[in-house]
Amino acid sequence: MTDEKEPDERRRRRGRGVRTKRPWWKELPVLVGVALVLALVIKSFLVQAFSIPSGSMQNTLQKDDRVLVDKLTPWFGGTPQRGEVVVFRDPGGWLPEGAPQESNAALRGMQKALAFVGLMPSVDEKDLIKRVIAVGGDSVECNRGEPVKVNGKPLDEPYIHPGSTPCDDYPVGTVTVPEDHLWVMGDHRNDSLDSRAHVHEPGGGFVPVKNVIGRAVTVAWPISRWDTLPVPDTFRR
Structure with missing residues (x-):
C-alpha cells in the first residue's frame, strides 16, 4: 500500500502552486523593460551622467570626462552653494546655435534613445558646467591683477588652471548678484x-x-580620473 500511495502524493504536491519556468527569451523583454524604466527614473530624479564638452573647467575636469550630477537635492529645496560645480541649462546665448549630429540615421536614433534614458550624453541638450562663485545678494569684484573677491573677501583659488589669472582676461569690476541667480566661472x-x-x-x-x-x-x-568634487576650503570661511 505504501508503494501505491507515494506516486499519488507526489502528483498532488506537483499540482499545488508549481509553475512551469518560462523560456529565457520570453523573460528578456520584461527584464529589459524594467531596466529601462529604472534608468529613466534614476536619470529624471536621482543621478545623471554628463560629458564635459570643453576645457573650460581644467584642471578640475578634463574634456570628455564623465561626471555624475546629483538631481535629488533640489527636490528637497536645496539650492546651489558657493564653490559647488553645477550643470545648468543655457541662460540664453551662451552656447552657439546648432550642434554637429551623427550622419548615420540609425546611429543617431540609437544615440537619442540612449540619451533619453541617461545612458549617453545628448547632443541636443544645451547644458554647461561651471563653478558657483557667488549666490543671490553677494557682491563680486573681478579686477585686472587682483584675486576674485566675494563680499569684499579675496578667494584663494588653487583649483584654477596653472597659468590662468583670476580675472585679467575679463575684468568686469564689481557686480551684485540678483536674488535667485548665480555668478559662475x-x-x-x-x-x-x-x-x-x-x-x-x-x-x-x-x-x-x-x-x-x-x-x-x-x-x-x-x-583613472575617478574623484569627488568637494567645495574648496576658501568658500567655507
Missing part, C-alpha cells in the same frame, strides 16, 4: 566664456537658479 579662467563674458548681454551674465540641473559630485569616467 570656469576653473580655466583664460578659456572659459562664463558670467564675465556675458555681463554686458541680456541677463547680465547671471544664471537663474531655476536653470540649474544639479551639482556635479563625482568624476566617474575615465576610471
Whole structure:
C-alpha cells in the first residue's frame, strides 16, 4: 500500500502552486523593460551622467570626462552653494546655435534613445558646467591683477588652471548678484566664456537658479580620473 500511495502524493504536491519556468527569451523583454524604466527614473530624479564638452573647467575636469550630477537635492529645496560645480541649462546665448549630429540615421536614433534614458550624453541638450562663485545678494569684484573677491573677501583659488589669472582676461569690476541667480566661472579662467563674458548681454551674465540641473559630485569616467568634487576650503570661511 505504501508503494501505491507515494506516486499519488507526489502528483498532488506537483499540482499545488508549481509553475512551469518560462523560456529565457520570453523573460528578456520584461527584464529589459524594467531596466529601462529604472534608468529613466534614476536619470529624471536621482543621478545623471554628463560629458564635459570643453576645457573650460581644467584642471578640475578634463574634456570628455564623465561626471555624475546629483538631481535629488533640489527636490528637497536645496539650492546651489558657493564653490559647488553645477550643470545648468543655457541662460540664453551662451552656447552657439546648432550642434554637429551623427550622419548615420540609425546611429543617431540609437544615440537619442540612449540619451533619453541617461545612458549617453545628448547632443541636443544645451547644458554647461561651471563653478558657483557667488549666490543671490553677494557682491563680486573681478579686477585686472587682483584675486576674485566675494563680499569684499579675496578667494584663494588653487583649483584654477596653472597659468590662468583670476580675472585679467575679463575684468568686469564689481557686480551684485540678483536674488535667485548665480555668478559662475570656469576653473580655466583664460578659456572659459562664463558670467564675465556675458555681463554686458541680456541677463547680465547671471544664471537663474531655476536653470540649474544639479551639482556635479563625482568624476566617474575615465576610471583613472575617478574623484569627488568637494567645495574648496576658501568658500567655507
